[in-house]
Amino acid sequence: MLNVSVIDRPLGFAQSGVSAEDTELVAAIRRGDSGSREALYHRYKRRVFALAVRIVGAADAEEVSQEAFIRIFRGLPKFRGDSALGTWIYRLSVNAALSHRSRRGAVPGAMSDPEVPIAAALIEGPPTGDAVLRARLERALWQLPVGYRTVIVLHDIEGLEHEEVAQILGCHVGTSKSQLHKARGKLREILLQDGITSSELEEG
Numbered sequence: 001m002l003n004v005s006v007i008d009r010p011l012g013f014a015q016s017g018v019s020a021e022d023t024e025l026v027a028a029i030r031r032g033d034s035g036s037r038e039a040l041y042h043r044y045k046r047r048v049f050a051l052a053v054r055i056v057g058a059a060d061a062e063e064v065s066q067e068a069f070i071r072i073f074r075g076l077p078k079f080r081g082d083s084a085l086g087t088w089i090y091r092l093s094v095n096a097a098l099s100h101r102s103r104r105g106a107v108p109g110a111m112s113d114p115e116v117p118i119a120a121a122l123i124e125g126p127p128t129g130d131a132v133l134r135a136r137l138e139r140a141l142w143q144l145p146v147g148y149r150t151v152i153v154l155h156d157i158e159g160l161e162h163e164e165v166a167q168i169l170g171c172h173v174g175t176s177k178s179q180l181h182k183a184r185g186k187l188r189e190i191l192l193q194d195g196i197t198s199s200e201l202e203e204g
Contacts, residue, residue, distance in 0.1 A: 019084075019085070022084075022085040022086075023081070023085075025039060025040050025043070025085075026040075026076060026079060026081075026085065029073075029076055030076065030077060037073065040072075041069060044072075044086070044089055045065065045069075047086075047089075048065050048068050048069065048089065048093045049061055049062070049065045051090070051093050051094065051097065051153070052064040052065050052068070052093065052096075052097050054141070054149070054153050054157075055094070055097040055098070055101070055146060055149065055150055055153070056097050056100055056101055057142070060100060060104070063100065064093075064096055064097045064100045065093075067096045067099075067100065068089075068092055068093040068096040068097070071092045071095070071096055072089055072092050072093075075088075075092060083164075083167070087160075087164060087167075087168070090154075090158075090160075090168060091167065091168040094150065094154075094168050094169070097150075098146065098150070101146055133196070136191065136194055136196060137187075137191070140187055140190040140191050140194065141153075141187065143190050144183060144186055144187060144190070145186075147179060147183075148179065148182065148183035148186055148187070149183070150169070151165060151169070151176060151179045151180050151183050152180065152183050152184070152187065154168060154169075155176070155180050156180070156184075162176045162177055162180075165180075
């Protein structure tokens with residue numbers, strides 16, 4: 001199995017249940033408390049932005065983040081708490097990112113010059129073996145079609161279960177599993193072409 005554990009996992013949307021803090025924030029926002037709106041924004045803005053970077057690239061991430069929060073605040077009155085608030089925010093953010101790419105008519109897997117250094121920007125410290133592998137994995141992820149990249153980010157990097165992935169992407173669980181299998185195969189192909197050995201892929 002392709003091991004992507006070396007990639008940083010900065011988003012942290014996956015949660016079990018609805019936290020008391022999130023419940024209080026949602027209730028306060030519904031009462032019209034502008035301070036609570038700001039608190040929720042600051043609580044999730046970094047995670048939404050990081051997700052946007054991985055799906056649409058650095059150049060458009062800020063625009064997608066803004067669109068995601070517009071959807072989030074508009075949708076809060078209808079949020080019933082059936083899932084964790086973070087998972088719900090994740091779903092709206094993914095939809096905002098995919099809608100943005102669709103409107104832009106982006107070519108799947110295309111990488112513009114400003115987006116090439118994304119992987120390097122996510123790495124801190126000296127170029128250790130893990131850091132170099134992480135950079136190459138990030139760059140390979142960006143060469144995947146957006147659908148493949150998204151399912152890997154959701155399942156392998158974020159650690160969401162297939163049921164959650166299917167809910168976020170609006171597909172069947174079987175489709176999520178099939179897409180992940182194909183995405184891993186394509187990612188492995190790209191990495192092997194880049195000179196990474198099979199043992200490096202397994203060890204991560």
